[in-house]
Amino acid sequence: EVQLQASGGGLVQAGGSLRPSCAASGFAFDDYVIGWFRQAPGLKREVVSSINYNDGNTYYADSLEDQFTISRDKGKKLVYLQMDSLQPEDTAIYYCAAVRYGSGPYVPREDWQFHTWGQGTLVTVSS
Secondary structure (H helix, E strand, O other): OOEEEEEOOEEEEOOOOEOOEEEEEOOOOOOEEEEEEEEOOOOOOEEEEEEEOOOOOEEEOHHHOOOEEEEEEOOOOEEEEEEOOOOHHHOEEEEEEEEEOOOOOOOOOOHHHOOEEOOOEEEEEEO
16 A cells, blocks of 8 residues: 655744654655645645655745755655744644656646645644
8 A cells, every 4th residue: 555654743832843754655755756735724735845756856835945945865765844943833734745756857846746645744833
């Protein structure tokens, strides 16, 4: 069974950092783009960032590029989302998602482009 597992969320004070990770089971990340999305209570799901696992090309939502960093560890077969300077408005469930995709400068970033989703990890930022 193809699954994604997001973990590493939690409760943090404003100004703090977290680094959730995304792991795959039933498939390998090679030839995939992995995306991080978030959904805050009462709001639509939005993209945070995505990365081409093969060539490392990345995409960031304009408003989040200075705050979040996506990376992959091929040895551990994980994709990370480093989140710094967290604020209460960053409170959300963070999901990782995957889509099979070749290399190239364009990196998928729309939720409808991704066909495999994890269950999400909750990030809560207290003021």
